[in-house]
Amino acid sequence: MIFIILHVLLYPASNGYNSYFDKDEKSIGGLKNPPKVSKELYYAALVFDLLALILGFIISYWFVLFLFVYGLVSKAYSHPSVRLKKYPIWGWVAAGIFQGYFTVLMVAIGLSPEGIETIYQAKIQFAAVLSTFLLFGSYPMTQVYQHEEDAQRGDRTISLILGIPGTFHFTGLFFGFSVSMFVGFFLTYYNLMQGLVFVVSLSPVLIFFSWWYVRMRKDLSLANFENTMRLNLISAICLNGFFGWLIFV
Numbered sequence: 001m002i003f004i005i006l007h008v009l010l011y012p013a014s015n016g017y018n019s020y021f022d023k024d025e026k027s028i029g030g031l032k033n034p035p036k037v038s039k040e041l042y043y044a045a046l047v048f049d050l051l052a053l054i055l056g057f058i059i060s061y062w063f064v065l066f067l068f069v070y071g072l073v074s075k076a077y078s079h080p081s082v083r084l085k086k087y088p089i090w091g092w093v094a095a096g097i098f099q100g101y102f103t104v105l106m107v108a109i110g111l112s113p114e115g116i117e118t119i120y121q122a123k124i125q126f127a128a129v130l131s132t133f134l135l136f137g138s139y140p141m142t143q144v145y146q147h148e149e150d151a152q153r154g155d156r157t158i159s160l161i162l163g164i165p166g167t168f169h170f171t172g173l174f175f176g177f178s179v180s181m182f183v184g185f186f187l188t189y190y191n192l193m194q195g196l197v198f199v200v201s202l203s204p205v206l207i208f209f210s211w212w213y214v215r216m217r218k219d220l221s222l223a224n225f226e227n228t229m230r231l232n233l234i235s236a237i238c239l240n241g242f243f244g245w246l247i248f249v
Helices: 002-022 039-059 061-078 088-111 115-120 122-143 147-153 158-189 192-218 225-248
Strands: none
Touching: 002 039, 002 061, 002 088, 039 061, 061 088, 088 115, 088 122, 088 158, 115 122, 122 158, 122 225, 147 158, 158 192, 192 225
8 A cells, every 4th residue: 555655646746746847848757758748737746646645544644744744845846936956955955855764764654553653763764864875876867867958947956066977976976875884784684695685786787887987978968868767777676676585585
């Protein structure tokens, strides 16, 4: 039920709502040629949000509260009255914290019979913080091919501020730090095997990122939609593969 609420309702609602106000004409995440947005998209996003909250009551009141707060922050990201996206630091911090730390706590609350008490556990806090660090690194890469369109709208994203090479350096730094800390997490709460498998699982991400970086240094136009989506796909397959393995060991 939590999976359905988040991945079928909450996340699509957030994506649709932000797309409505962004009105992207060039490539965005998952769509190389996005269609023009309409008012129907706006209303559909609100309906999905409402359904997520209604179903959330099956889980718990605390879970619904977290869903509601997440929805508010995601709307503030692109709504013209706030538009966190146009502030490089605030947009980056909000995305990293709420898609990482906050979401881990939300899922932990939903899964645990202890409810809100579960988020005070050191293991949950450690995992939540590390998730945010991982997102702090990966998030700017999702903006690296949108500099021209973001600049035209007046959105000074963190990737735009860093520049294309700077975004790669920034992501590499955070990725290396977060992966090393995740190894520490698995050594603390699991064992050496889990830590090693985690590193091996992510090695395809490092290989592709390094290959892309070397080519990008010679041709900045390769920091494009296609390569960004390839990185996202490889990362998703590797991470989901690892956590799928972790469930059954």
